[in-house]
Every structure is written in C-alpha cells, then in structure tokens.
Amino acid sequence: MGTIIEAAATATESSLGAVQLAGTAARLCLKRAGRAPHELGLLINAGVYLDNNISEPAIAALIQDDIGANLWRLPAGGPGTFSFDVRNGACGLLTGIYLADGLLASETVNTAMVVAADADPEPGFTEGFGFPAVGGAILLSADDQRTGFTAFRFATFPEFASLSQSDVTWRQGIPDRTGHAGRNVLAVKIAGTYATRAAQCAESTTRELAAASALDLGEVGLLVATASVPGFAGALAERLGIPAGRVASLPDGLAGAHTAAPAVALEPADLAAAGTTVFVSAGAGITVVAALYRA
Amino acid sequence: MENQNQPAGDGVPWMALEGGVGGAPPGGGYVSRFAGIGACIPAARLTTDELMASTKYKTDIELERLTGVRERPVADAGEDSYTLALGAARDALAHAGIGAEDLDMLLVSSISRHVGGMRIQIEPPVSVSLKEALGARRAVSTDISNACAGMLTGVFILNDLVRQGRILRGMVVSGEFISELGRNAAQEVRDVLSDQLPSLTLGDAGAAAILERAPDGAAGIEVAGFTTMALHSRLCVAFPATIGPGTTMHTKAREIHQAATDDAVPLLREVLDQAGLKFGQIDYLLPHQTSVRAIKKAMEQWSQEFGGTPKHVIITVDELGNTSSTTHFVALWKYLNEERLAPGDQVMLLALASGLEVGIVLFKPGELVERYGHDH
Numbered sequence: 001m002g003t004i005i006e007a008a009a010t011a012t013e014s015s016l017g018a019v020q021l022a023g024t025a026a027r028l029c030l031k032r033a034g035r036a037p038h039e040l041g042l043l044i045n046a047g048v049y050l051d052n053n054i055s056e057p058a059i060a061a062l063i064q065d066d067i068g069a070n071l072w073r074l075p076a077g078g079p080g081t082f083s084f085d086v087r088n089g090a091c092g093l094l095t096g097i098y099l100a101d102g103l104l105a106s107e108t109v110n111t112a113m114v115v116a117a118d119a120d121p122e123p124g125f126t127e128g129f130g131f132p133a134v135g136g137a138i139l140l141s142a143d144d145q146r147t148g149f150t151a152f153r154f155a156t157f158p159e160f161a162s163l164s165q166s167d168v169t170w171r172q173g174i175p176d177r178t179g180h181a182g183r184n185v186l187a188v189k190i191a192g193t194y195a196t197r198a199a200q201c202a203e204s205t206t207r208e209l210a211a212a213s214a215l216d217l218g219e220v221g222l223l224v225a226t227a228s229v230p231g232f233a234g235a236l237a238e239r240l241g242i243p244a245g246r247v248a249s250l251p252d253g254l255a256g257a258h259t260a261a262p263a264v265a266l267e268p269a270d271l272a273a274a275g276t277t278v279f280v281s282a283g284a285g286i287t288v289v290a291a292l293y294r295a
Numbered sequence: 296m297e298n299q300n301q302p303a304g305d306g307v308p309w310m311a312l313e314g315g316v317g318g319a320p321p322g323g324g325y326v327s328r329f330a331g332i333g334a335c336i337p338a339a340r341l342t343t344d345e346l347m348a349s350t351k352y353k354t355d356i357e358l359e360r361l362t363g364v365r366e367r368p369v370a371d372a373g374e375d376s377y378t379l380a381l382g383a384a385r386d387a388l389a390h391a392g393i394g395a396e397d398l399d400m401l402l403v404s405s406i407s408r409h410v411g412g413m414r415i416q417i418e419p420p421v422s423v424s425l426k427e428a429l430g431a432r433r434a435v436s437t438d439i440s441n442a443c444a445g446m447l448t449g450v451f452i453l454n455d456l457v458r459q460g461r462i463l464r465g466m467v468v469s470g471e472f473i474s475e476l477g478r479n480a481a482q483e484v485r486d487v488l489s490d491q492l493p494s495l496t497l498g499d500a501g502a503a504a505i506l507e508r509a510p511d512g513a514a515g516i517e518v519a520g521f522t523t524m525a526l527h528s529r530l531c532v533a534f535p536a537t538i539g540p541g542t543t544m545h546t547k548a549r550e551i552h553q554a555a556t557d558d559a560v561p562l563l564r565e566v567l568d569q570a571g572l573k574f575g576q577i578d579y580l581l582p583h584q585t586s587v588r589a590i591k592k593a594m595e596q597w598s599q600e601f602g603g604t605p606k607h608v609i610i611t612v613d614e615l616g617n618t619s620s621t622t623h624f625v626a627l628w629k630y631l632n633e634e635r636l637a638p639g640d641q642v643m644l645l646a647l648a649s650g651l652e653v654g655i656v657l658f659k660p661g662e663l664v665e666r667y668g669h670d671h
Binding site: 016030041043048049052053054055056057058060061062064065069070071072073074075076077078079080081082083084086087088089090091092098099102106107108109148152154156158161164165166167168169170178182183184187188189282283285286287 | 306307308309310311312313319320321322323406407408413414416417418419420421424426427435436437438439441442444445448451455456457459461473518521522523524525526528529531532534535536537538539540541542544558560561563648649650651652
C-alpha cells in the first residue's frame with residue numbers, strides 16, 4: 001500500500017492573505033479530487049509567512065475552519081479532522097507529506113491534505129520579502145493498488161545557515177498604524193550565494209536518495225525541484241544529469257514561490273505519464289528533503 | 296462557515312487514534328514508550344504580586360485568587376526559547392541514557408521562537424541549530440506548531456512511527472520563553488475582562504520527551520488520540536506585539552474553557568473505550584495547566600459525566616504558571632524526580648489547546664520511573 005497524490009491545486013489572488021490563499025487552494029484541490037471537506041482526516045499547513053505573523057493557533061486549524069471540515073463532533077461518530085502546522089521552511093510541504101505518509105500507512109487517517117501559502121504579512125513594513133503570494137494544496141490518500149511515495153531523504157547543512165534567514169525584531173522609531181514609537185518588523189535576508197549552495201546540497205541529498213533506493217537517475221521521468229529562487233530546478237537537473245525536458249517548471253511570476261512551490265510545479269504535471277518522479281526541496285538551514293514517487 | 300460534517304459514521308471514533316482495541320496500526324506492530332523526559336526551568340521566579348504591581352493601569356484584578364498562580368519561572372539574561380529547549384533536550388538524553396546520535400527524529404514544537412533574546416526566528420527552522428548543537432546527526436528534523444498541544448502532537452507523530460517500526464527513537468522538544476507575553480499584557484490590561492488576562496499566568500520552561508520502541512511485553516503508550524474542533528479556532532490568537540518587543544496573546548478565556556471542557560467529554564470517552572478503562576481507573580490525570588480554578592471546574596463536570604474521578608489530578612500551574620506546550624512534560628518530569636509515579640500507574644496526558652486541539656495520551660511509565668529520583 002502506498003501514499004498517492006490524488007490532486008494538486010494552487011491559488012494566486014493577490015488580494016488574499018496567506019490563510020485565505022491556502023483555503024482557496026484547499027477547496028480547489030478537494031474539488032479536483034472529487035472529495036468533500038469532511039473526508040479529510042488530516043490537514044497539515046506548511047506555510048511560513050502568514051497573516052500578521054500569527055504564531056498561535058496552528059494555521060491549519062484556521063484553514064480547517066475556513067473550509068468547513070468537521071468543525072465539531074457529531075454525536076454518532078466520525079472520523080473528524082486533525083490539524084497542525086509543519087514549519088520547515090521551503091521544505092515544509094514535502095515534510096508534511098512525509099508525516100502524512102506515516103499516518104496514512106498506519107491507517108490512523110484515511111485521507112490527508114498538505115497545504116502551504118505565503119504572503120507578505122505586513123506589506124509596506126516588511127524588509128526583503130520577495131516571495132510571490134501563492135497558496136498550494138496536495139491531497140493524499142493510501143492506495144493498495146499503487147506504489148506512490150516509496151522513499152524520503154532529509155538532510156541539514158547548518159554550515160550554510162547564515163545564507164537564508166528571517167526574523168521578527170522590534171525596531172524603535174518606526175511608527176506603526178496606532179502611533180506607537182516602534183514596531184515589530186519581519187526581515188528576510190537571502191544571500192547571493194544561497195542558490196548555488198542550495199543546488200549543491202540538494203544534489204548530494206538527491207544522490208543519497210537514489211543510492212538508497214537503487215534508483216537510476218536516468219529513469220526519472222519528472223523532477224519537481226524547488227528552493228524559493230528562480231532557476232533552481234534547471235540548475236539541479238543539470239547537476240544530476242536529468243534532461244531539461246523532464247523538469248517541472250514554475251510559471252512566470254511564481255518562479256520564486258516559497259513553501260507552496262512544489263504544489264505550483266506539480267499542478268500541471270502528469271505523474272502517471274512521468275512514471276518515476278523525484279521531488280526535491282531546499283530551504284533555509286540549509287535543509288533539503290528529497291522524495292521518490294512512482295505512479 | 297457551514298460545517299460540512301460527514302454523515303455520521305456509526306460508532307467510528309472522532310479522534311485519530313493510535314493503539315488500543317482496533318487502533319492504528321491495525322494488527323498491532325510495536326509498542327512505544329517514554330525513554331526519558333527532560334526539563335529546563337529557569338531559576339528566577341516572578342511572583343503574581345510582583346507582576347500585578349507592574350501593571351501600567353491600576354487594576355483590582357485578584358489574579359492569584361482567580362487562577363491559583365502564585366509565581367512563575369522567568370528566563371534570565373542569556374535564556375530564551377532556544378536555550379531552554381537545548382537544556383531540556385540534553386536532560387532528556389541523560390535520563391534516557393542515550394546519545395543524540397541515537398535519535399532518528401527530532402521535532403521542535405515551541406510556539407515562541409526566541410533565539411538570541413527577544414528576536415523571533417522564522418527561518419531557518421530552530422530544529423536545524425538544535426540538531427547541530429545536540430549532535431543528532433542522523434535525525435530527520437523539523438519544527439512543528441500546534442499551540443499548547445505542540446509537544447503532544449510530536450508524541451502522536453513519534454508514537455505512530457515507532458509503532459510501525461519506521462523509527463526506533465525520536466525526541467520532541469519545546470522551549471517556551473513566554474513570560475514576555477505577561478510583561479506585555481501588564482502594559483495593557485485594565486480589568487478582569489481583558490482578553491490578555493491569561494497571558495499573566497504564563498511562565499518559561501523547556502521540556503523534552505524521548506520515545507523509543509519498547510522491548511516485548513514492556514509498558515508504554517497504550518492509546519494516543521488527537522482531533523481539532525476548528526469551530527473554536529479563533530478563540531485564542533497570538534502574534535507579534537504592537538506595543539513593544541515580543542508577542543501578545545488574545546484569548547476569549549471563558550468561551551475556550553467551556554468549549555474545551557464540553558468537547559473533551561466524548562473524546563475522553565473514546566480514548567477510555569479504546570483502552571478498555573473507566574475514568575476512575577486513571578491513576579494520574581495531567582491536564583493542560585491553565586489555572587487551578589479552570590482545572591477544578593472541568594474536573595467537577597467530568598466527574599459527574601463519568602460517574603468517577605481519577606485518583607490524582609496533577610496541578611503545577613500554582614508554582615510554575617502555564618508554560619504552554621511544555622506543561623505536561625515539565626509536570627511529568629517534576630513528578631518523576633519526586634518519585635511519585637509507580638511503573639504500573641495509568642497516566643493520562645490531556646492537551647486542550649487553541650485550535651481547538653484535543654490530544655490525549657494514555658501510558659504506563661514502566662521502567663521510566665527507575666531513571667529518576669535519588670539514585671540518578
């Protein structure tokens with residue numbers, strides 16, 4: 001029995017905040033899969049840059065509320081929906097899939113959705129925020145006839161931690177809307193060398209995945225690779241010797257998509273035709289997650 | 296939003312359940328158990344009298360009478376979410392008698408993400424530097440976030456993976472530097488109706504729990520369950536403060552307490568049924584530590600509902616305050632060190648957190664009790 005992808009969807013309405021973007025993508029994803037919200041046993045949010053930099057509750061609970069998935073317990077029984085957040089930067093969506101894969105394999109839940117969205121939490125006040133506003137959702141379930149995800153590989157490279165950082169700190173002297181003489185400011189700093197290092201780290205982790213899975217990279221039909229910077233997928237494919245025609249591309253304007261990027265790249269893809277798909281995400285840390293999917 | 300509940304599944308539990316009769320994974324698998332519980336509690340204390348004397352506005356709030364909180368630990372210079380988590384993680388490893396390199400997974404579940412004082416770290420995930428500092432080189436690492444249910448969410452994830460044999464050992468760790476929310480609240484509360492009143496009960500602490508595959512026949516986690524009642528998702532919300540560094544939290548305390556108390560009843564019943572137990576057969580119930588009054592009020596209602604009551608209800612909020620995601624394991628660590636638990640005790644951890652998250656873990660300490668006390 002394997003964890004399979006039933007559907008993927010994205011949302012890009014620029015007027016929406018991250019929570020709404022995730023909810024919009026989630027609804028579309030459910031519709032594409034022919035499922036209703038109440039069928040979700042698990043909802044994981046992997047978005048990082050959220051409305052007002054909210055830290056509590058889990059954003060997944062807000063999204064669950066917005067899409068109307070099992071909001072309260074019915075006396076006669078369930079199952080209900082369990083929601084929580086994964087915060088693993090640009091690797092969050094794949095990390096969420098990894099955790100969902102575990103809970104699906106044990107039949108703790110029957111259906112899972114991993115959503116992610118980022119939007120500038122406070123336009124006009126944040127520093128260095130260049131990620132496009134986009135939400136994504138991927139619907140997963142267990143299927144005893146198909147293979148699905150067969151392997152995951154995680155790696156961290158803390159020696160490159162300084163290359164991509166973001167934080168919220170108090171800045172005295174920047175008045176806020178209510179007239180306070182200071183404000184908390186989100187600042188995102190990505191070094192010029194990050195993209196190259198991310199590709200280097202991603203290459204080594206992907207080769208480890210291939211070695212552990214006896215995968216010949218020549219048989220990869222589709223590479224879904226994201227690292228929040230334009231051109232990453234092509235650069236990684238070149239390092240791995242995967243032809244450019246087998247690389248899932250991000251559309252113009254979303255090339256720098258952050259946590260939702262794998263869903264954006266996956267949305268138009270034909271996994272069945274690809275046969276073997278390798279997912280790779282790299283992000284701050286530097287953190288890399290790679291996964292092998294067989295349709 | 297309309298609730299699109301599914302047509303009632305006859306007798307199907309509402310919670311996602313691991314273990315027990317018919318629980319996941321079907322057909323059994325392995326048993327997981329707590330191998331070590333660690334804590335890192337700041338030495339400095341802030342009394343409720345001191346905190347209430349610092350409010351910007353003159354209030355007539357009798358916080359200690361209302362909540363039972365006398366004092367709470369507060370981080371000193373050089374202590375923050377990261378250092379508290381690191382200290383707790385090392386303590387848990389020492390009690391478990393293993394090295395960080397033995398961990399297959401590392402989950403960091405702090406709500407507060409203060410690294411370097413009041414700086415709130417968004418990226419990289421805190422787990423990256425914690426993994427490096429501990430030397431957990433093999434561990435799959437990530438941060439997770441689920442309000443005050445974060446650590447129990449980590450337990451739920453690790454329990455699932457250990458039971459399936461996907462991992463042998465994993466750690467979930469939180470460091471909560473949240474007394475700063477109380478200091479911010481002290482600048483804004485004016486009366487007992489303030490939605491920042493619960494922030495005044497918060498204390499700082501780190502806690503860590505290591506789960507491992509139990510030897511055949513050994514005691515461990517019997518049932519774990521989780522669900523989210525998202526109808527109540529907006530009753531407690533926290534975000535960076537507008538008045539100064541750090542965070543503010545806004546809580547509709549009465550509403551969330553009542554919703555949690557009411558919603559917990561059928562969910563407790565599901566877990567008890569799964570384990571084949573009655574409420575009165577629980578030796579130690581360890582609920583989320585919000586206030587003494589809230590816990591006692593909930594216990595009254597639950598005792599009536601179930602026609603019985605656990606032998607002991609663990610309360611630490613009076614001396615430690617509400618340390619958010621770490622409360623269960625700080626309290627457990629305290630009871631283990633005080634040698635108050637027996638190997639065969641039936642212990643129930645109950646998370647009631649904003650979301651509204653309801654998480655329940657039922658376990659027997661087994662050999663864990665031998666790793667604490669005077670001999671260690």
